[in-house]
Each structure stands twice: as structure tokens, then as C-alpha cells.
Amino acid sequence: MVRVLLVTCRIDFQELVEKAVRIDPATELVGVARCGTEAVTMARELSPDILTMDLEPGEDDSAETIREIMISAPVPIVMVSREVSSDLGAVSARALEGGALAVIPAPHPVHGRLEKAATEKFLSTIKAMAQVKVVRQWRKKADAIRPASDSGPGLINSPIGIVGIAASTGGPAAIRSILMKVSATFPAPILIVQHMSNGFIDGVAESLDATLPLKVKIAADGERLRSGTVYLAPDGRQLGVSGRSRIRVVDDAPVAGFKPSGSYLFGSIGRAFKGESLAVVLTGMGDDGTEGLRLLREAGGKAIAQDEESSIVFGMPKSAIGAGLIDFVLPLESIAEKIVALAGAE
Numbered sequence: 001m002v003r004v005l006l007v008t009c010r011i012d013f014q015e016l017v018e019k020a021v022r023i024d025p026a027t028e029l030v031g032v033a034r035c036g037t038e039a040v041t042m043a044r045e046l047s048p049d050i051l052t053m054d055l056e057p058g059e060d061d062s063a064e065t066i067r068e069i070m071i072s073a074p075v076p077i078v079m080v081s082r083e084v085s086s087d088l089g090a091v092s093a094r095a096l097e098g099g100a101l102a103v104i105p106a107p108h109p110v111h112g113r114l115e116k117a118a119t120e121k122f123l124s125t126i127k128a129m130a131q132v133k134v135v136r137q138w139r140k141k142a143d144a145i146r147p148a149s150d151s152g153p154g155l156i157n158s159p160i161g162i163v164g165i166a167a168s169t170g171g172p173a174a175i176r177s178i179l180m181k182v183s184a185t186f187p188a189p190i191l192i193v194q195h196m197s198n199g200f201i202d203g204v205a206e207s208l209d210a211t212l213p214l215k216v217k218i219a220a221d222g223e224r225l226r227s228g229t230v231y232l233a234p235d236g237r238q239l240g241v242s243g244r245s246r247i248r249v250v251d252d253a254p255v256a257g258f259k260p261s262g263s264y265l266f267g268s269i270g271r272a273f274k275g276e277s278l279a280v281v282l283t284g285m286g287d288d289g290t291e292g293l294r295l296l297r298e299a300g301g302k303a304i305a306q307d308e309e310s311s312i313v314f315g316m317p318k319s320a321i322g323a324g325l326i327d328f329v330l331p332l333e334s335i336a337e338k339i340v341a342l343a344g345a346e
Contacts, residue, residue, distance in 0.1 A: 001027070002027045002049045004028065004126065005039075005046055005052070006052050007033045007039040010056065013082065013106070014032055016082075016106055019107070027127065031046050040068050043073040048075055050076045051069065052079075053080065053100070054080060055092055061094075062094070063097065064098070066100050067098045069099075070134065071137050071138065075134065076130055076132045077100045078100065078103075078125070079092055079095050081103055089203020092204070093207035096173060097176050097207065099137060104121075104122060159276070159342070160188055160342045162241070163188055163278045164262070164277070164296075166193045166263075166284070167282035170283035171195070175208070176212070177333070179208065180213075189225040189230075190214070190231070193239060193288075195258065195284065195288070201218065202218060205217060205232050214229065214230050215229045216229075217229070217231060218232050223247045224245060231247060233265070234260075237260060238255075238261060238264045238265075239268075240269065242272075243272055255288075255291065255292070263289055263291040266292030267291075273299075273301070274299040274301065277296055277302070278302050278303070280303070281293070281305045281306065283310075283312045283314070283317070285315045287316060288316055293323070303327050304326065304329075305326040310331045310332040311332075
């Protein structure tokens with residue numbers, strides 16, 4: 001039985017979630033919190049398997065509530081949205097950076113009944129996310145120095161000319177943590193594939209751009225690659241490069257079910273930049289990235305994987321490491337330093 005705690009101040013939203021949960025005998029709604037303070041208290045008292053939080057902005061700061069829960073009563077947290085808007089995009093970005101695992105669409109009614117496909121997707125996601133082993137956060141996060149575990153050679157043959165990053169569950173917070181330590185003078189472009197529900201990547205890009213030293217934007221087909229700039233794959237498009245100077249954003253087929261795909265990105269930068277390409281595989285479910293890493297490594301590129309201890313979900317890094325395609329297995333706090341060193345930057 002998956003025990004669900006819901007956080008919402010909207011009765012209509014509560015009714016939708018209650019109806020959906022009642023459909024599946026393997027899920028149970030154990031409580032409804034009306035505000036952030038209640039959510040923290042109920043998370044401590046009820047120890048739910050998963051906490052679902054209404055994404056609609058209210059009086060509470062949902063990101064601050066998430067951070068407090070992850071400090072005092074760690075639990076997988078999923079944001080649930082009935083719509084997509086610029087305001088919600090910004091809220092979702094803050095929530096993901098605070099520790100939420102994902103933003104997913106809410107079940108919705110059609111002619112007075114819940115739409116079947118959307119409801120099944122909602123329930124399957126809830127049950128999958130409930131299995132994620134989350135890591136407790138601390139009020140004052142020290143930058144503890146941990147020894148890096150290198151699983152490959154550490155010599156730099158030539159400076160990195162481009163960086164590709166792939167992430168899924170837990171990715172937005174991990175990406176922010178890394179890029180906060182990369183200066184605006186970084187000498188290479190950074191391309192990112194982040195798996196998330198459609199409609200929210202713009203909010204993540206805007207939030208990162210407002211707070212990071214680097215310029216962050218959604219990638220556009222044909223634009224020139226610029227150093228010190230971060231390009232995020234748009235919804236439902238594959239991201240790569242056209243030669244060594246231009247972005248490529250196309251409606252190509254999914255790779256192993258993913259669109260955008262980390263494998264597509266890694267293969268593209270590997271073909272264009274060969275030994276000057278660097279791939280970084282971060283926390284996430286599944287095995288996206290592994291297939292593309294084969295092409296990148298054959299072309300002479302290098303690869304970093306986030307270690308198990310610092311990953312929210314060790315699926316993507318584990319797949320890449322298990323395939324023998326990773327040069328450096330590093331804790332999250334050491335990845336930025338390695339990227340900067342490989343690029344020959346200060």
C-alpha cells in the first residue's frame with residue numbers, strides 16, 4: 001500500500017486526487033494538509049510514502065515548505081499541476097530546486113468522470129516516485145570535501161570544448177548545485193537535457209538564469225554556440241549540435257523512448273567535438289545517456305557520472321557506470337571542479 005499525503009488548500013483539487021487514489025486499491029490517502037506548517041507536521045506524524053503538493057501558488061512558499069520537510073521528515077515529494085502558466089513555471093522551478101522530485105499533471109475530469117489515461121499516468125507515477133530513496137537535507141549545508149573516486153584516467157589531452165549534461169529525477173537541484181560553481185567566463189557552451197513534464201522547462205531556465213553566473217536559456221535551432229552559456233532542450237525536441245558552431249533542435253524520433261534524449265545529445269556532441277567533448281550523467285531513473293556515451297567515448301570524449309550516495313535516483317549514472325563508459329565517478333559537490341579543470345578554466 002502506498003500511503004499518500006496531499007498538500008492543498010483547494011477543495012476541488014482535493015476531490016480530484018481523492019477520486020484518483022480511490023480507483024487504485026494499492027494507494028491510500030492518509031491525510032490532507034491545508035498549509036505549509038500543517039504539511040511539515042503531518043509529514044512528521046504520518047510518515048507517508050509520498051507527499052503530493054498542489055503546484056498552484058498560495059500564501060505559503062512551497063519551496064520553503066519542501067526544504068523544511070526534507071530537513072525534518074524526508075519523503076519523496078511530487079508537485080501536481082492542473083495547468084501550465086508562466087507563474088506556475090517559476091513556482092515549479094523553485095520547488096524542484098528545493099527538493100521536489102518531479103512536476104506531474106493532475107488527473108482531470110471529462111463529462112464528470114476522471115479521464116482514464118491521465119489518471120492511470122498519475123497513479124503509476126505516484127507509485128514509482130514513492131520508491132525513491134530521498135536524502136535528508138541539512139539547515140546549513142557544509143561544503144564537505146570528499147575524496148573523488150576516479151574510475152578512469154585523469155590526464156587532460158586537450159581542453160574540453162563543449163559540455164553535455166543529462167538528468168532526470170532530482171536533476172534541477174543537482175544542475176543548480178553544479179552550475180553555481182561555474183563562472184560566467186567558462187570557455188565552453190553547456191547543453192542540458194532535463195526530463196520533466198511538458199510546460200515547465202521554461203520556468204527552470206528562467207530561474208537558473210536569474211540566479212547563476214552563466215547565461216541560461218532554452219535552446220533554439222540554428223543559434224550560435226557561445227561559451228559561458230547554458231542551453232536547455234525544449235519540450236519534445238532533440239537537442240544537439242550542427243558542426244562545432246551551431247545548436248541543433250529538431251523533431252527527430254525518440255531514442256529509447258526519450259525525447260529530448262541524453263543519448264541523442266551525447267552522440268551529437270561526440271561526433272562534432274570528438275576528444276573535446278564532455279558528457280555528465282546526473283541523478284535520474286532509467287538508462288538515458290548510456291547509448292550516446294558509447295559514441296562519445298569512441299570519438300575520444302570524456303564522461304562524468306554522479307555517485308550513488310549523492311544521487312536522488314541512481315538509475316542513469318548506474319547504467320553508464322555499469323557499461324564501462326565513465327571516466328570519473330564523483331559526488332555532486334565535486335563535479336563542477338572537475339568540469340572546470342577539464343575545460344582548462346580558472
